[in-house]
Amino acid sequence: MMTQATDQPLFVRMDDESFARLSSYVTREYGIKLPVNKRSMLESRLNKKVKSLGLDNYKQFLDHIFSEEEKQGDLLHVIDLITTNKTDFFREPEHFKFLSGSFLPAWTEQANRQAMNVWSAGCSSGEEPYTLVMVLEEFRKRNPAFNYSLLASDVSIRMIQAAFKGVYTLDKIAAISNEMRRAYFLRSKVQPDLVRVKPEYRKKINYRRINFMDDGFGLIKHDYDIIFCRNVLIYFDKATQERVIRKFAEHLRPGGLLFLGHSESIMGMNVPFRQLRPTVYQAMA
Ligand SMILES: C[S@@+](CC[C@H](N)C(=O)[O-])C[C@H]1O[C@@H](n2cnc3c(N)ncnc32)[C@H](O)[C@@H]1O
Known part of the structure; x- marks a missing residue:
């Protein structure tokens, strides 16, 4: 000792x-x-x-x-x-508008859809996967047949524990509408400046510790419809970014989407994606 x-x-x-x-x-x-x-x-x-x-x-x-x-x-x-863990609810909101306004409705219209598989890769303290829960649940209210599974991963065990707990200070949810706050969060009775994601929504997320440097990410599923990997690759060099993005392609269904952070891009990389929107990429068949 x-x-x-x-x-x-x-x-x-x-x-x-x-x-x-x-x-x-x-x-x-x-x-x-x-x-x-x-x-x-x-x-x-x-x-x-x-x-x-x-x-x-x-x-x-x-x-x-x-x-x-x-x-x-x-x-x-x-x-x-x-690791740098800065994150927010509804960070880069145009991604979530694109999901609810375009991708989710188009996806559900295709025949023989099972559950949508979504992965928040580099989830930090949980704001990103819980934002996805809110977006997917709101969509489900309008489309009751819609279903999804959600994986959240990070290399940091401390971050996974924080995400799993789902406890946030009030200022963290300041930009979320009152209606959504009431629907998804509970106010702490003992510490009035804290909120916690309601248990039924915490349960929607499965957690794994995944290091993007590990071969195949240790994942079995190769049929994700959506991967969010935002503001993580920015800390890697270009060759490593390209290798990781190619691995993401292997875990997406053809037509599935990869969302990167606002200062990240696949420009100049030899990867099987086409750009749909700034920082939104679609896996090619
Ligand atoms: C800045 S946060 C981004 C959080 C969220 N995606 C967002 O955009 O708000 C970056 C996260 O990537 C994780 N990370 C860093 N290196 C990683 C690696 N090699 N494998 C998996 N996650 C990693 C960090 O632990 C951190 O939580």
């Missing part, structure tokens, strides 16, 4: 060699680029963890997290600290 060093500095600086070791590990295993200008961001996110282990330099810290016995413990916690 590690003990607290008495003369531990308040802030532990990361030496060049440790930065190179950590950044090459994160890029190789998780795809996330960590150029030198991210060093101070890394230091500030990891400082508390390094100090809580009673350590005063990064060489010891990296030896600790990469040791065999820590591979499933502190190393995973470090990945939780490194």
Whole structure:
């Protein structure tokens, strides 16, 4: 067990060699680029963890997290600290308008439709998959025969736990209409600034930890109709983005859709998609 060093500095600086070791590990295993200008961001996110282990330099810290016995413990916690998890309900709202206004009605009109398979890939703390639940449920109210299954995944266990819990501060749902708030959220009785997604809607989402760098994503289904992978690939280099997008194509039905974030694109990539809207791509047969 590690003990607290008495003369531990308040802030532990990361030496060049440790930065190179950590950044090459994160890029190789998780795809996330960590150029030198991210060093101070890394230091500030990891400082508390390094100090809580009673350590005063990064060489010891990296030896600790990469040791065999820590591979499933502190190393995973470090990945939780490194990933950027910014997200919102109805982020990039034109995607959801396109779904309810165009894609869902056209999809249901085709013959022999079973349940629609939807995947929020890189779901962060759940705002994106719960937005999808709201959009799909609202559509179902108007089309009772419509049904869906929804998978939400992230590489960060901490984020999956937050999404599963479905608890948010009131300001997070400020932009959602009163009617939708009443339909999908419950106000906490003990903490009036908190809301929680109603249990019947929390149950609509299945969760998996998926690292986009893993072959085949460990998924069995190859018949998704919709994949949302927004504001994740932006942290990867172009070659890795292209590899991941090709894997998404393998998990989509012909005609299925891939939604990327507003600053992401498949331009210049050799991938089997055609563009339908800005950042909305359709898998080719
Ligand atoms: C900025 S959030 C985007 C959340 C949401 N999709 C949105 O657009 O609001 C990026 C998420 O991607 C996840 N992520 C980063 N690298 C990943 C990887 N290699 N595999 C799977 N998820 C990853 C992070 O943990 C983080 O929660």
